[in-house]
Amino acid sequence: MASIESLANKGRNLAPITRGAAVTTKIGEMEFEWRGEAFKEQINEAVAVGITDGAVHVARAMKRNIGVQGPPTSLPGAFPHMDTTSLNRSISVDVATAKSLVAAAGVAREARNSETGVRVDDYALKLEFGGLGQQPRPWAVRTLREETGKLFGIIVESAARTLGGGLKGVR
Numbered sequence: 148m149a150s151i152e153s154l155a156n157k158g159r160n161l162a163p164i165t166r167g168a169a170v171t172t173k174i175g176e177m178e179f180e181w182r183g184e185a186f187k188e189q190i191n192e193a194v195a196v197g198i199t200d201g202a203v204h205v206a207r208a209m210k211r212n213i214g215v216q217g218p219p220t221s222l223p224g225a226f227p228h229m230d231t232t233s234l235n236r237s238i239s240v241d242v243a244t245a246k247s248l249v250a251a252a253g254v255a256r257e258a259r260n261s262e263t264g265v266r267v268d269d270y271a272l273k274l275e276f277g278g279l280g281q282q283p284r285p286w287a288v289r290t291l292r293e294e295t296g297k298l299f300g301i302i303v304e305s306a307a308r309t310l311g312g313g314l315k316g317v318r
Contacts, residue, residue, distance in 0.1 A: 213227055
């Protein structure tokens with residue numbers, strides 16, 4: 148099959164016609180319409196859904212990995228056990244948008260321990276990296292590393308599912 152460029156170079160009847168945001172190309176009697184910006188927006192929306200689904204997957208894995216009820220207290224280097232459930236309940240997801248294509252899974256900054264009022268993000272950092280005499284019990288970075296291999300597939304499958312049977316407006 149010949150490319151549009153090769154047809155143009157052979158002096159065929161190739162004439163771009165502009166209609167608003169769409170570009171229509173006429174080759175002989177056939178007309179093709181390209182809506183580049185609309186296409187890009189649909190792809191970005193689908194990718195944003197995929198990235199968000201990836202973040203949801205990581206958040207669920209984080210909750211699972213720190214979901215063992217204590218006592219006993221977890222050993223240094225192991226996933227932390229739950230004492231108050233505040234850390235587990237504070238794990239949330241920031242949703243990706245078509246404009247930013249960034250999502251995040253982790254501890255909500257405004258979350259506080261329901262019993263002590265202490266900020267959960269400070270506590271989460273202490274667990275992750277250690278401090279004040281406590282050995283690290285990494286859970287966030289470790290979970291992300293363990294789940295990284297699955298993320299690409301989740302993002303791609305979710306984006307493809309979002310696009311469904313094709314792109315809107317494509318004939």
